[in-house]
Amino acid sequence: MAMKYHLRIWRQAGPDEPGRFEDYTVDNIEPDMSFLEMLDILNEQLTKEGKEPVAFDSDCREGICGMCGLVIDGMAHGPRRLTTTCELRMRHFPDGATITVEPFRADAFPVLKDLVVDRSAFDRIIAAGGYISVNTGSAPDANAIPIPKPIAEEAMDAAACIGCGACVAACPNASAALFTAAKISHLALLPQGHPERERRVQRMVAQMDLEGFGNCSNHGECEAACPKGISILNIARMRREFIRANTRGSAV
Amino acid sequence: MRMAKPKGWNTTVGKKVIMGLTGLFLVLYLIVHLAGNLTAFVPDGGRTMNLYSHTLHKLGPLLWVVRILLLLGFIYHIVTGVQVTLRNRGARANRYAKYASKGGPSKMTPASRWMIITGILIAIFVPLHVNMFSLGPYYETVINGEPMRDIYRLVVERFKEPGVAFGYAAFMLFLCAHLIHGIWSAFQSLGANDRRWMPFLYGLGTVLSLLIAGGFFVLPIYTYFFIPLP
DSSP: OOEEEEEEEEEOSSTTSOOEEEEEEEEEEOTTSBHHHHHHHHHHHHHHTTOOOOOOOOSSSSSOSOOOOOEETTEETOSSTTOOGGGOBGGGSOTTOEEEEEOOOBTTBOEEETTEEOOHHHHHHHHHHOSOOOOTTSOOOTTSSOOOHHHHHHHHHHHTOOOOOHHHHHOTTOOOHHHHHHHHHHHHTSGGGSTTHHHHHHHHHHHHHHTTOOOOOSOOHHHHHOTTOOOTHHHHHHHHHHHHHHHHTOOO | OOOOOOOGGGSHHHHHHHHHHHHHHHHHHHHHHHHHHGGGGSTTTTHHHHHHHHHHHTTTHHHHHHHHHHHHHHHHHHHHHHHHHHHHHHTOSSOOSSOOOOOTTOOOOHHHHTHHHHHHHHHHHHHHHHHHTTTSOOOEEEETTEEEEOHHHHHHHHHTSHHHHHHHHHHHHHHHHHHHHHHHHHHHHTTOOOTTHHHHHHHHHHHHHHHHHHHHHHHHHHHHHHOOOO
């Protein structure tokens, strides 16, 4: 069963160029194709017609790298929950549908080209404190520090963040609170993360603000859009870490 | 362009802590205020209400301390709320052509999206309200041989005017919307939330909002229809 779609896609030649929507029609789409495979078909079609293909990001195409990400019909990664754009199948769209495709929009994620955005702001947030300092060469035995199973699970749930940026894209305020909170949480929950916890939260929050993301207003839309289902309770934990750091008066 | 590194309570996280703290303080006040207002329902021609008001005013300097704290909390909440909103508006200059909620665990509602609107409406309402009652005409009455302000008479008189009664009630709907997102959100902003507390806090927020705003909503309507002028 081959299906046909009408696409309204955001086209933008470069970061400082004005963008606009363009309409395309793709035919012979199989229901089991992913959304990105459907775009691949469109790009082959455009290439054959001598037109510029639509630029979009992707890498692993199995939902774990965090590279892909489009706003499809107003929802980051499309209408399916717990699904990255690359794992979204065309069977979820009725034959003949018109689908609007936009880049993740946030001033902190400038559009590079068409649907590709620059998410290096996330890298700078991590660089500001999303790590632990250890001496290499004399690494302690992995099982030397016992960690209760429920705590390890909770840390893993936060560490499931693939840094795709859907939280920012879905947030009405373009806030990066869920991403930053997930990174702070997974380290704050574990003993290895404790020595640097105060300066970590201070630095990461400061960097998040410098990048120009909005405030978190607790809409919780980020959790709904997150392909890994990361809970906004991590944002509450980030705030606890933040209050703790600011009431203890540690050096930043 | 390199901005100064935001620190402490001046960060996005810090400002939300301020919103939460001042917000919860104002909610506590609303509960006390409502408890006082409910004395109007006692069918004794305002005796209970006037005695309550009189006792409150006998606190003297302490009452002024509370008033000043309330004013500061109110202003701090508004100023920070406006700052937060302005930053949010500025974080996405290019808006989506299409934007939709993904449902599921999302807590996004019209109430959560319109906090600034309902907030501004409340900010307009409060000074008018203080001006109408606290700063309104001073009627006097004598209870137990003691002269005191007949605030009950003023309240009933005002709520006999349909514009005042129904206008007041309408504003309480905005208050309800503000609280429905505001109360649970305050706990979340203060980090006072986890897996076990989440359903309770969200439920508490909704129930408290309905009770508080509901109480303030019913009073003018009930007065308009059922309480005779003293």
